[in-house]
Amino acid sequence: MKAFRNLSFVIGFSFIAFILVGSLFYGWVYGDAIPVVPLNFGEEGAMKPPYGPMDHLPFGTNDLGQSMFLVMVVGAKFTLGIAFLVAFLRFGLSAFIGT
Numbered sequence: 896m897k898a899f900r901n902l903s904f905v906i907g908f909s910f911i912a913f914i915l916v917g918s919l920f921y922g923w924v925y926g927d928a929i930p931v932v933p934l935n936f937g938e939e940g941a942m943k944p945p946y947g948p949m950d951h952l953p954f955g956t957n958d959l960g961q962s963m964f965l966v967m968v969v970g971a972k973f974t975l976g977i978a979f980l981v982a983f984l985r986f987g988l989s990a991f992i993g994t
């Protein structure tokens with residue numbers, strides 16, 4: 896195809912395909928399970944904020960102690976799937992109305 900000769904298209908398509916395939920693969924292998932990192936407790940027994948990006952995980956954790964990277968990986972298939980579905984429905988509806 897002519898589009899695959901365009902470097903910008905190849906880079907963008909490869910990035911989106913890599914994210915989608917990675918998200919689907921993680922779901923098939925691990926069942927979308929996100930491990931929970933134990934939370935920190937301060938000297939007074941009060942809970943400190945979860946780990947930051949430089950402490951434990953590269954993207955840090957959320958309030959539940961889940962890796963933000965894995966949260967994004969698991970959610971990518973839903974985000975991209977809905978985006979592709981909406982684009983397909985818009986195209987189909989426009990073709991139907993236009994015809």
